[in-house]
Amino acid sequence: MTTIVTGSSGLLGSALIRSLRADGVRVVRLVRRAPQSADESFWNPGKGLIDPAALEGAEAVVHLAGAGIGDRRWTEEHRREVLRSRVEGTRTLVTALTRLSAPPAVLLSGSAVGYYGDTGDREVDESAPSGEGFLAEVVRAWEAEAEPAAAAGIRTATLRTGLVLSGEGGMLRRVLPIFKLGLGAPLGSGRQYWSWISVDDWVRAVRHVMGERAVEGPVNLTAPEPVTNAAFTAALARAVRRPAMPLPVPAPVLRAALGGFAQEGVLTGQRVLPRRLLDSGYAFRHIHLNEALSAVL
Incomplete structure (x- = not known):
């Protein structure tokens, strides 16, 4: 079996490839630099360049490429890059x-x-309509670019991923030093819901969707028990055995530090349930946040 993966150097792509290769799956990585091995193929989404020969014979394709959303301030230029990279790549x-x-x-x-x-x-759950804001706009455009694949008869699933917990990267890796100093605190009101999933469950869920022929369309990749930011803060503080700060970080401070990302990426949230995963028989390894944090840390 051959699987094509874009975004293979990122946290999720790397974890997925390790899992696939451990089971003997041949993986071809699409990269935007000169290929360095036989399992890499060059593509340039911005110019529409891709080698069809590298795709021939593949049974599955996992497309994860796109500019980071929360790793820098939301300047107008970065917002354009977030949208452009997803639309053009897909x-x-x-x-x-x-x-x-x-x-x-x-x-x-x-x-x-x-x-x-x-x-x-x-x-x-997946039956809910789209909301408002820049991120909702990006996701609508992103998913729309995948629709021609479904129209052509390719079973297509869009992986609506929540906050992925991993000790190797992502948001958790960035905030751990703060929490280990006892400086972790709720953000804004702390009442906004964060829908999370352990990196182990994310990989297992992707492979489940890959093999379940009845699953298509949007699929929420989140654990069944989303929590508020305040609850997340308390759980992470317990996991690193340090107290959390009693006072929250005020919203104006977050907006000054993070720009537009603060409002949509931190101060608001989604209480998302993985209905299609559960209905298709997927069994989560980490349902509760405390056990997930213990596993990834």
């Missing part, structure tokens, strides 16, 4: 896949729970 890949003589059986295309906008304390 369009380039899907166009190539639909032109193959033997397209892959399944395309798993990256997405995010930002699709739902700010849900407050309202629970939502």
